[in-house]
Amino acid sequence: MSVTPAGGLDAIVGPAGLRGPDVTRDRISSVVPTLVAEPDTPEQVAQVLAWCARERQTVVLRGAGTKMGWGRVPSDVDVLLSMHRLNRVIAHEHGDLTTTVEAGTRLGDLNEALARHGQYLPIDPPSGDGATVGGLLATNDSGPLRHRFGTPRDLIIGIQMATTEGVLAKAGGRVVKNVAGYDLSKLLTGSFGSLAAITSATFKLSPLPRDSGTVVIATPDDADLSQLIREVMDSQVDLTSFEVAVDVGLAESAAGSRHILLRCCSLTGSVAPQLEELTRFVSATPRRVDVVTGQHEHALWRRVPVLSGDSTRAAAVRVSWLPADLDRVLLAAREATAEIPALLNGRAALGAGQILLGGNAEQQAHAVERLRSSSAIGNVVLMRGSSDLKSRVDVWGPPRNIQSVMAALKNAFDPHGVLNAGRGPV
Amino acid sequence: MASPLTTGALTTALRAIVGESHVLSESLDVLTYECDALPHLRETPVAVVMPGSADEVQRVVGLCAEAGIPFVARGHGTGLSGGATPVAGGVVISLARMNRVLRIDIPNQRVTVQPGVTNLEITRQVAPFGFYYAPDPSSQQVCSIGGNVAENSGGAHCLKYGFTVHHVLAADLVLPSGEVVTLGGAFADSPGPDLLGLVIGSEGTLGIVTEITVRIVRRPASVQTLLAAFPTIDAGGAAVSDIIAAGIIPAAIEMMDELAIQAAEASVHPGFPQAASLLIVELDGALSEVTAGMALVEEICRTRGTTHLERALDDTQRARIWKGRKGAFAAMGRVSPNYYVQDGVVPRSRLSDVLHRIRDLSQRSGLRIANVFHAGDGNLHPLICYDDRVPGQAAHAAAVAAEILTYCLDAGGSLTGEHGIGLDKAPYMAQMFSADDLSLMQQVRRVFDPNGVCNPGKVFPTPRLCGEVPGPYREHPAERAGLAERV
Numbered sequence: 078m079s080v081t082p083a084g085g086l087d088a089i090v091g092p093a094g095l096r097g098p099d100v101t102r103d104r105i106s107s108v109v110p111t112l113v114a115e116p117d118t119p120e121q122v123a124q125v126l127a128w129c130a131r132e133r134q135t136v137v138l139r140g141a142g143t144k145m146g147w148g149r150v151p152s153d154v155d156v157l158l159s160m161h162r163l164n165r166v167i168a169h170e171h172g173d174l175t176t177t178v179e180a181g182t183r184l185g186d187l188n189e190a191l192a193r194h195g196q197y198l199p200i201d202p203p204s205g206d207g208a209t210v211g212g213l214l215a216t217n218d219s220g221p222l223r224h225r226f227g228t229p230r231d232l233i234i235g236i237q238m239a240t241t242e243g244v245l246a247k248a249g250g251r252v253v254k255n256v257a258g259y260d261l262s263k264l265l266t267g268s269f270g271s272l273a274a275i276t277s278a279t280f281k282l283s284p285l286p287r288d289s290g291t292v293v294i295a296t297p298d299d300a301d302l303s304q305l306i307r308e309v310m311d312s313q314v315d316l317t318s319f320e321v322a323v324d325v326g327l328a329e330s331a332a333g334s335r336h337i338l339l340r341c342c343s344l345t346g347s348v349a350p351q352l353e354e355l356t357r358f359v360s361a362t363p364r365r366v367d368v369v370t371g372q373h374e375h376a377l378w379r380r381v382p383v384l385s386g387d388s389t390r391a392a393a394v395r396v397s398w399l400p401a402d403l404d405r406v407l408l409a410a411r412e413a414t415a416e417i418p419a420l421l422n423g424r425a426a427l428g429a430g431q432i433l434l435g436g437n438a439e440q441q442a443h444a445v446e447r448l449r450s451s452s453a454i455g456n457v458v459l460m461r462g463s464s465d466l467k468s469r470v471d472v473w474g475p476p477r478n479i480q481s482v483m484a485a486l487k488n489a490f491d492p493h494g495v496l497n498a499g500r501g502p503v
Numbered sequence: 504m505a506s507p508l509t510t511g512a513l514t515t516a517l518r519a520i521v522g523e524s525h526v527l528s529e530s531l532d533v534l535t536y537e538c539d540a541l542p543h544l545r546e547t548p549v550a551v552v553m554p555g556s557a558d559e560v561q562r563v564v565g566l567c568a569e570a571g572i573p574f575v576a577r578g579h580g581t582g583l584s585g586g587a588t589p590v591a592g593g594v595v596i597s598l599a600r601m602n603r604v605l606r607i608d609i610p611n612q613r614v615t616v617q618p619g620v621t622n623l624e625i626t627r628q629v630a631p632f633g634f635y636y637a638p639d640p641s642s643q644q645v646c647s648i649g650g651n652v653a654e655n656s657g658g659a660h661c662l663k664y665g666f667t668v669h670h671v672l673a674a675d676l677v678l679p680s681g682e683v684v685t686l687g688g689a690f691a692d693s694p695g696p697d698l699l700g701l702v703i704g705s706e707g708t709l710g711i712v713t714e715i716t717v718r719i720v721r722r723p724a725s726v727q728t729l730l731a732a733f734p735t736i737d738a739g740g741a742a743v744s745d746i747i748a749a750g751i752i753p754a755a756i757e758m759m760d761e762l763a764i765q766a767a768e769a770s771v772h773p774g775f776p777q778a779a780s781l782l783i784v785e786l787d788g789a790l791s792e793v794t795a796g797m798a799l800v801e802e803i804c805r806t807r808g809t810t811h812l813e814r815a816l817d818d819t820q821r822a823r824i825w826k827g828r829k830g831a832f833a834a835m836g837r838v839s840p841n842y843y844v845q846d847g848v849v850p851r852s853r854l855s856d857v858l859h860r861i862r863d864l865s866q867r868s869g870l871r872i873a874n875v876f877h878a879g880d881g882n883l884h885p886l887i888c889y890d891d892r893v894p895g896q897a898a899h900a901a902a903v904a905a906e907i908l909t910y911c912l913d914a915g916g917s918l919t920g921e922h923g924i925g926l927d928k929a930p931y932m933a934q935m936f937s938a939d940d941l942s943l944m945q946q947v948r949r950v951f952d953p954n955g956v957c958n959p960g961k962v963f964p965t966p967r968l969c970g971e972v973p974g975p976y977r978e979h980p981a982e983r984a985g986l987a988e989r990v
Contacts, residue, residue: 264696482684
């Protein structure tokens with residue numbers, strides 16, 4: 078039986094929820110989907126997925142589309158399932174510091190609503206405030222606030238998801254402490270829309286910081302940078318963010334910039350003494366130390382996480398390292414990117430960040446391979462890059478011994494293999 | 504697949520793997536392993552096998568998989584929900600011998616251990632360097648890290664620092680098939696679904712962890728502990744809400760009611776004032792932050808009508824306050840011959856409502872109920888007092904406990920905050936989750952354990968369990984021996 082792709086879909090989402098693609102805006106890497114479905118309810122999402130599974134139509138999920146370039150270049154995409162109409166803040170239990178929110182809600186919109194009660198969801202991803210909570214969970218994306226608050230997987234406490242069987246299922250709950258049943262919210266975190274569609278999530282929240290200040294330290298050499306990171310890690314300073322940013326590209330840029338950013342957020346009146354103590358602690362030749370507060374600080378931190386999100390032509394690679402091994406990491410990164418501009422930034426005490434790569438696809442592919450071959454650097458995942466680059470290196474890197482379990486999970490959740498059109502990671 | 508193995512052939516095969524002396528099969532020898540710290544649920548295992556290495560665990564599991572024999576992993580048996588209760592016809596795999604600390608990496612702030620290492624041992628090892636392991640279940644002197652991983656254990660300080668799942672970086676897992684996989688790793692951000700997060704808290708139903716890497720935390724620069732007494736439960740509850748609303752995230756906020764205070768006083772004499780409710784609030788971090796925060800907390804307590812404020816000025820005073828709190832469970836023995844403990848969670852904002860319902864239930868049922876709990880995260884621990892010698896009272900207590908769980912669910916809460924579902928609360932899962940929710944979880948379980956040999960009968964309701972009620976508390980041998988306390 079030949080299937081008209083729209084046959085049945087329009088009945089699920091209604092005429093307002095189904096349209097043809099916009100060849101520019103709806104493109105996934107170089108692939109244009111056949112149809113765009115825009116459901117308005119979790120039930121509709123479940124029905125669309127069931128329809129896709131039944132009709133063997135491949136389907137890619139999209140929140141705000143801020144990370145559509147991530148993942149492998151897809152095979153043909155039949156349906157682009159946009160979650161943007163599921164954008165309601167279902168509950169903000171401010172007395173409990175929790176919120177339940179639909180997956181298509183943008184982080185910025187959510188935080189605006191939460192701010193009315195002086196709270197926020199402490200995530201500052203490179204993809205910015207426009208990213209949706211569903212997309213943040215699916216990619217487990219995070220920024221400098223990770224140092225204190227972890228990644229979305231550490232903040233989610235409950236989930237509702239739609240499966241390819243057309244079922245809406247939930248796990249976890251609405252309370253911050255809960256060990257009843259399997260924590261499927263963790264399983265969906267980092268799944269990149271390959272297992273099921275997240276339709277809503279419950280998060281634990283934080284009070285908005287009453288006061289804040291940042292110490293910025295510039296140092297002219299790698300050894301001092303590593304030394305400084307070890308000193309701060311071994312101290313009792315209580316930081317909200319602890320960032321490192323280093324120009325690693327181009328052989329001659331060993332003279333390039335090296336910065337550490339230490340951010341303190343706290344109760345009114347207690348930040349200033351902490352900044353003073355920090356400044357005393359880190360000040361030593363040959364370092365330059367600046368304290369940034371107020372509007373300047375705000376502007377600074379808006380800039381830092383999007384460093385890797387906005388640079389138009391650069392490829393972005395997620396990388397991890399052992400925090401005390403930073404000098405080895407820098408050496409390896411400098412070797413790998415000797416011919417192209419490159420910037421490493423990330424969470425200094427967690428050993429998690431990204432490298433932005435300039436140059437052309439061939440040079441970038443060479444750099445990715447070199448990074449992967451270094452024992453100092455792990456989990457090198459190509460987040461954003463041209464189709465040309467993705468044809469030269471695998472986005473996800475070499476398989477690990479967990480691959481058989483991943484494949485079995487994929488088969489259980491998506492037996493017909495319609496979800497995410499081969500973009501990965503499962 | 505499996506050819507049936509006689510008990511003799513099984514123990515012979517197990518001995519061939521782990522050595523003669525590390526397999527127990529005589530009924531007297533396996534007696535200790537018939538239950539965990541939920542002693543009213545018991546089962547006699549065919550054998551108890553004590554592997555000494557990851558390789559031996561893998562071979563034992565492989566043997567069980569091959570022969571279709573169910574197995575239950577066990578740490579130190581301190582679990583409170585029957586998660587380590589043996590399975591009829593099955594084997595208990597005790598990880599107690601695998602108790603080595605494998606690597607201490609202070610510069611990278613992590614420690615790698617075998618599953619039988621106790622929670623507190625990690626802190627002991629890294630304390631000289633100024634670090635500690637944050638999750639602190641009250642059984643931390645004896646409970647194992649492997650068990651903590653299975654249960655996603657919390658503790659009094661998880662309000663600020665999170666649970667086991669927030670502190671484990673990597674684990675080696677022997678799958679029920681005998682295959683070994685690594686979850687997470689030395690480097691952050693393993694690509695793909697967070698299987699480590701899924702396995703932590705899966706109550707030993709997805710495999711057995713044989714090596715665990717945890718992160719350790721730098722001791723805070725400053726810690727301050729406050730004791731505040733209130734004339735009513737409501738006043739104490741309101742103070743908790745106000746503290747959270749003021750933007751303060753304490754390291755811990757614990758609450759005790761009148762009966763619990765009396766019990767603690769009778770037992771460990773912490774010098775608590777008599778009051779309807781007592782709060783213990785602990786702040787830690789930078790000195791300026793802790794000082795500013797504590798001033799705010801004290802002001803909130805005064806506004807809410809506190810009758811007694813006492814700030815612990817040194818470690819001795821702090822230890823005395825915590826001794827009163829952590830010893831409260833064991834102290835219940837001073838005021839009641841038996842008690843049954845629940846672990847339900849309610850949203851913080853509903854604490855007062857639910858405590859009122861519990862008080863009404865206490866009056867209606869004629870059973871005294873003490874409350875000692877983690878108020879900061881809404882995790883209740885009602886202790887239902889009864890006398891086993893009075894016919895029918897144990898069952899009555901169990902029914903009362905079950906009713907409290909419905910209050911928690913009505914308020915939008917959970918069946919369990921940290922003790923786990925295990926065997927104890929499996930019959931109630933259908934009250935919290937829909938058939939579709941449970942079916943999806945079971946589907947995940949089958950991916951890991953298609954033949955249903957890994958801790959079967961736990962977590963999910965089975966027809967066999969539907970008619971059962973959670974049982975009353977009985978003192979665990981480890982508690983009697985003073986080795987363990989309950990949260």
